[in-house]
Amino acid sequence: MSPSVHVTPLQNISDADAAACHRLVAASTAHDLPGVPAPDPGQILAQLTQPALGSRRLTWLATAADGVPAGVAGLRLFTSPGQQHLAELELHVDPAHRRLGTGSLLLSAAVAACRAEGRRSLVATTAADSPGEAFSERHGFRQALTLDHLMLRLDELDMADLLRTADAEHPGYRLTGWTGTVPDELADAFATAKNAMNDMPVGDLDYGSVAWDAERVRAMGKVVADRGDTLLTIASVHDDGTMAGYTEIVLPGGAGPRAQQYDTAVVPAHRGHGLGLWVKAAMARRLRAEHPGVVEIETDNADSNVHMLAVNHRLGFRSYRRTREFQLDVPTA
Structure with a gap:
């Protein structure tokens, strides 16, 4: 030392x-x-x-x-x-x-x-097989989750296929979208849908859970805007007014060639209808139309999240690196 x-x-x-x-x-x-x-x-x-x-x-x-x-x-x-x-x-x-x-x-x-x-729980992310991974293990962290990072090159997409997927009929559902903070009339429905993220695979991480409400989703939009980023959302809404699924993209600094995927979730009662692929394809189409300077989207999925990995690969995402989540169980005083 x-x-x-x-x-x-x-x-x-x-x-x-x-x-x-x-x-x-x-x-x-x-x-x-x-x-x-x-x-x-x-x-x-x-x-x-x-x-x-x-x-x-x-x-x-x-x-x-x-x-x-x-x-x-x-x-x-x-x-x-x-x-x-x-x-x-x-x-x-x-x-x-x-x-x-x-x-x-x-x-x-x-x-x-x-x-x-x-x-009691300290988590850290490192690149797989990196100096950070060796450092974490040497200091008592345990490996808790492996993440696959994937990249979608928007300029290499088959636009005809993308449009067919984004325009596919999903009886009983419609698409909506917004920039920044969720509109007031959708805030409660969006908060309910956000709670679907609490069942995403987290491996052995002691990650806990978050309860979303309209106040929290508004606060999220403000935090993203305050740091200078642009938040885009596409959502699927059921005929009964409930939000069935959504996907979020953040443009760091409001522009730049690489967008970051945030949450994508489908509410359990609405799974099995292809809504995850639908909203993600609609988002890719939106980026091509509204943000032509964005040429790629980066996302990550737990390697055990086989369903979302399949959705991403179907859309055209390709794996390009892996990271690992480590956790240190902090001893109490």
Whole structure:
């Protein structure tokens, strides 16, 4: 363990702090995930200063003896009922400062905060077969879930096939869509549909569950907008007014070539009608029409989520990397 590395909690994020964190994340990502674009400076600033929905964030910066930033750790403390036992760690060490104890010092600070905050479960995501995976195992984390990351190239889609899928008849259902926060007249139905995500496969993660209501779905839309991203939603609505399924896409920074898939869910009572494929195809068509600068969508699925993987492969998504979710059972004080 290097005594020359100092770990400091960041209370009020300055422009210099945000720039240092961005450089560290970019260097770490380029080394461990070649070909995966690092977040831009604006995204890092938003992450540091705009808490994710139902959570608050703690951040630590590790600095070498010469004053050069060597690593950064962010801890998301979940605050919603049903998840108050949970924290999520993101840790980056500059490749030039690895194997000097920097990551271990940052992890120690995060674990101490978990204990102080009464969090029993600390989860972290690493690239499969990466230095982060070895680091996690060495520090007592256990592997809890494997995720398949898939990419859909919108400019390579068979448009005739896509239009047939998006325009297919689904008797008793209609499609609707919106940008940003859900319209008031759909908020209650959307919240009910969001609760369908609570049965998604999470492996051995002690992830808890979240109860969605109209207030929470509105808050989600505001959080995404406040950090400068654009949220797009396509939903399937049953003739009785219930929302049967939906899919969400986020455009980081409001633009850029790669969109991020957020939730896709079909309410259990409406499964088996092809609604998942329908809403996702309609979203791909919408992106082609409204956001021609977006050329690809990235998503991830648990490797045990065979149904959604089949839907994504049918649409044209292709696997391109894997990540693993690790969990540390935090000892109580």
